[in-house]
Amino acid sequence: MTSxxxxxxxxxxxxxxxxxxIGRATAIQLARQGAGVIVHGRDADRGxxxxxxxxxxxxxARFLTADLSDPTEIRRLADEAGEGGEVDVLVNNAGISxxxxxxxxxxxxxxxxxxxxxxxPYFLVAALAPRMAANGGGSIVNVASMAGTIxxxxxxxxxxxxxxxxxxxxxWAAEFSPSGVRVxxxxxxxxxxxxxxxxxxxxxxxxxxxRAAQADExxxxxxxxxxxxxxxxxxxxxxxDGGRTAI
Ligand SMILES: NC(=O)c1ccc[n+]([C@@H]2O[C@H](COP(=O)([O-])OP(=O)(O)OC[C@H]3O[C@@H](n4cnc5c(N)ncnc54)[C@H](OP(=O)(O)O)[C@@H]3O)[C@@H](O)[C@H]2O)c1
Numbered sequence: 001m002t003s004x005x006x007x008x009x010x011x012x013x014x015x016x017x018x019x020x021x022i023g024r025a026t027a028i029q030l031a032r033q034g035a036g037v038i039v040h041g042r043d044a045d046r047g048x049x050x051x052x053x054x055x056x057x058x059x060x061a062r063f064l065t066a067d068l069s070d071p072t073e074i075r076r077l078a079d080e081a082g083e084g085g086e087v088d089v090l091v092n093n094a095g096i097s098x099x100x101x102x103x104x105x106x107x108x109x110x111x112x113x114x115x116x117x118x119x120x121p122y123f124l125v126a127a128l129a130p131r132m133a134a135n136g137g138g139s140i141v142n143v144a145s146m147a148g149t150i151x152x153x154x155x156x157x158x159x160x161x162x163x164x165x166x167x168x169x170x171x172w173a174a175e176f177s178p179s180g181v182r183v184x185x186x187x188x189x190x191x192x193x194x195x196x197x198x199x200x201x202x203x204x205x206x207x208x209x210x211r212a213a214q215a216d217e218x219x220x221x222x223x224x225x226x227x228x229x230x231x232x233x234x235x236x237x238x239x240x241d242g243g244r245t246a247i
Pocket of ligand 1: 016017018019020021022023040041042043044046066067068069093094095096097116143144145146187188189190191192193194195200
């Protein structure tokens with residue numbers, strides 16, 4: 001790797017939900033940029049596999065587990081993440097989705113959606129952004145969704161969580177950017193990850209590019225926003241959706 005490729009050399013990045021999908025791809029790309037990556041998730045086997053993959057490429061990573069539906073675990077994760085040095089980059093990627101008729105969504109699943117997609121990023125930012133500010137700055141990237149912008153039948157609650165996350169992104173940018181902490185979001189369109197491939201493929205066909213994305217294509221945008229290459233970018237939500245929200 002050349003020095004220009006390693007834009008995050010010496011930085012520490014915490015990627016939530018890095019045991020799978022977009023988070024995994026992001027952890028690998030951030031490590032290629034020289035960051036020491038904290039791979040977070042619940043599944044320790046998959047987490048250690050990501051750590052091993054990064055190590056094989058010559059990168060640095062460690063795994064931390066936490067169930068983000070539990071606020072006590074969120075606090076513990078934030079504390080443990082800071083043990084090897086302050087976190088410079090936080091990628092709030094972990095999340096869950098649910099699609100179906102509004103009348104079919106039970107209260108427990110509704111709460112689980114908002115706990116994972118809204119409450120967890122909120123309290124991770126609450127724990128880490130002030131520390132980043134005290135440390136001279138940092139970058140936070142929240143993984144939202146095009147479902148937060150367009151009306152997808154069956155996606156009212158999920159879209160609600162992601163629209164909330166983009167609103168919080170703007171407010172956090174206003175709160176923390178003056179202290180050097182940039183806060184942005186990426187709003188992916190359909191991405192081939194763990195979720196139902198047929199639904200993803202059908203949604204992909206409705207985009208201007210006529211296809212769904214690979215996780216790496218979203219990770220590229222997250223990595224850009226995390227890095228000094230995006231030094232003048234804060235408070236924005238970047239659509240990585242094959243043009244779907246342009247129409
Ligand atoms: N795939 C898409 O089409 C798409 C489109 C737009 C936005 N997004 C957003 O992108 C993000 C990543 O999605 P993905 O498709 O890559 O998901 P994925 O492959 O299902 O991975 C989800 C990750 O989140 C973690 N996670 C979920 N709930 C958690 C909890 N309560 N505590 C701790 N970790 C938790 C999982 O950890 P374990 O597996 O270790 O339990 C896993 O690492 C999500 O926020 C999603 O809403 C996805």
